[in-house]
Amino acid sequence: MNEMTAPVQKLTIKDFTSDQEVRWCPGCGDYAILKCMQRTLPELGATRENTVFVSGIGCSSRFPYYMDTYGFHTIHGRAPAVATGVKLANPELDVWMITGDGDGLSIGGNHMMHVLRRDVDINILLFNNKIYGLTKGQYSPTSDPGTRAPSTPQGSIDSPMNPISFALGSGARFAARTVDTALKHMPGVFTRAHGFKGASFVEILQNCIVYNDATWADVTNKAVAKDKQLLLEHGEKMIFGADANKGIRFNAKTFALEVVTVGEDGITEDDILTHDETNLTLARMLAELGAEPSEPMAMGVLYADPAETTYAEAVHAQVNEFKGKRTLKDMIYSGQTWEVS
């Protein structure tokens, strides 16, 4: 009999789609992200057996159930810690972490900070819809002030946080942003995040059609997108706008980025900043861009500056340096012993 090995076939979107019925609300932004992931993984050469999705609690955290890979739907806010454990046990695995603004920045803020600081080699996707969906619409740590929700009938009072600024402040070495509807842009961001050695943090502007519909509309609507999104490319000028004539300039007097128009007030392309994704100071400024109505939000890879080694690798390097040099028996039988006969 001939032993035949099956030819290695390229996996397809189908291979990464589980048999579970997807249970998000019709029209939820999560669907597009899921499809994009299922479509991108085969392109990355990912295998089902080496891919693990870890999530916390919330709408977005149901994601692992729909991927035909390994998946762990954990508890609220703790996905970064569980994912760290997975990598400590097996640094070879390709680990994706799915979280939301409530899960990742509120109840799990501490773990998020530390997984980024440690630079554990996982890809973190934070679905930011500025609301708690699964618990029926309370305001979240990224909600706009004045958000009227069941727990804030007069409008929320506290200031929102900026996920990318938080990530960079925590020591993230990779930070990127994309939009749930940007079906062309998102795969590129996933590919970069996947290829990055270390913790990659991706904020995805996601629409919750039920509890916070159109919260990103002033950035993502087709009609305004070109004027409200700055698509970053490393080494390229920061030019944007429907007429591709707006740009970002560094104003040394205000020590801030500002929007200028090429061809007006003597501004030329030379005045426009060129994106350097290894520049942390620049990344911090870009992260905050969009706070003013006149500013675009920065999309794409804001920052990517890999370290020499990642956390789990370094941990195992320490272990491997000593492993096998002494047995448990050596250890127990060493020191002061005496014989009773």
Next chain:
Amino acid sequence: MASEIQELESAVVRFAGDSGDGMQLTGSQFTSSTALEGSDLATFPDFPAEIRAPVGTTFGVSAFQINFGARAIKTVGDQPDVLVAMNPAALKTNLGNLRSGGLLVVDTGAFTKRNLQKAGYEESPLGTPMMDDYQVIDLDISKQTLEAVKEHGLGNKEALRCKNMWTLGMVLWMFSRKREPIVDWLNKKFAKLPDIAASNVAALNAGHAFGETAELNVSIKRYQIGANKTEPGLYRTVTGSQALSWGIAAGGELAGLNIVLGSYPITPASPILHTLSGMKEMGIVTFQAEDEIAAICAAIGASFAGSLGVTSSSGPGIALKMEAMGLAISTELPLVVINSQRGGPSTGLPTKTEQSDLYQAIYGRNGDAPLPVIATRSPGDCFEVAIEACRLAVKYMTPVMLLTDGFIANAAEPWMLPDLDALKPFKVEFAETPGEGETYNPFKRDEKTLARNWGIPGVPGTEHRIGGIEKSYDTGHISYDADNHQKMTDTRFAKIDGIANDIPLQEVEQGEENGTLVVVGWGSTFGPISEAVKAARAGGLSVSHIHIKYLNPFPRNLGDLLKGYDKVLVPEMNAGQLKTVLRDKFLIDAKPLNQVSGLPFKIVDILSAIRAEVSA
């Protein structure tokens, strides 16, 4: 004058001084010298919660007690026979416990007006009628030490630090113990500081010589305590934290799994994190997490990926881990949770011992969330119990709670080195790639143990998704079905209850299998209960001792066994937790004997409770 040497069966020595006086070192070095002579022993490091409490205060007193003998020693001793008090505060806090007629050694050099004031003495108690009950050796140890180390040129402050070695030298002489192991240890410890090493050795020798030559009070004798006739073998001293860490490492090897420990610093559990962090040679991975929750979650993540996750903490930290324990119960992943119990509630008494987390262990967590609970009884016992925790975790795919306590963690005792090659392996087999036409079901159960089928990432064909949402009994997929939840809840209980068939029957430690009274204990009360029952039986009382290691599920014969006695007495260092569980499980009239002073039971207290019960 040459002193005569008197043979003693056992003795209790307590070293007490200021936190900065090095009493823990003195005690542990006296312990190693004593252990090498083959005496049995038990130690009790009793230190304050503050790292450096103000010098000379009563709350800054640190003490180390050792009970050693030519017979089996099971407790640290109710009352010291010898008390070394390095300052007035140490005298004040410890004198009350010294046996009447006992020997008191004090450093008069530390009895300054200021120190007396700080300890709350109006005038020095030395030489007053308060001392009449004791034999007192009052020496200016400070001065003697300065004299002894003079030639090594240390500053006054550093020279005075050698006081503890001078004292140790004298106590070694008093009990005819060898100095050599301590000299070796000092030379090794201070290898880079030869002046300090030489000074400490000089102080040790001077203290010893002082005993030998000085005209101490004639009534003071030299003692000899021989070797304990015990099982032949190779011995060493071991603390609970050491034995537990080694047991975890052994458990990992027997299961054929890597250990990943997630832990967060907390008193008195940190030594386990420290010990395992120093065991990279055995491939052990340790992770000092950002908090208690991350520590257990990382351990769970590691188990999901095919290692054996372990987390170690104390009561307050265990409280934080409860939700994650529920996740491990629901996803049926192996995990070992170690609780080194301390006084509670809340921050409670971090450095004092208690066994008040039994309810937390058995009944903690939201929902019906059963898990096995086992307890250690002594430092050496930790090795075996840790291995058993690993075995149950992987065999039954469940988190296991291992209860130890602050006393066991820090105490030391002689331990016969185990034959590691004789330990029975319990090698884990992960689910393999399914064959043609087959599919992998993560919740397919072993018929006998009800354990689920452990498949791990990296293996093709066993891809699966799990989480804390209820799962279908048949497929493991999410299920909100009412009957299914009933079935899964019943199954989770049946799995844990079934462990009763896989553990030894409960044995009676001492006494008959029926009679007037049985004293039932668990954990570190083993020593005092054992001694109290022995004394009661010697006095002709019908008393037995049962000590429970498996607290959930109980051994399957325990209920019948307990019903064979007229009365059941349960001494515990809590407000009566095992008592309640026993009443609940077996509908018996278990009587509590409770103490939550942060200190181990005294034999006499248990003995009088036994007498009262038997005669009532």
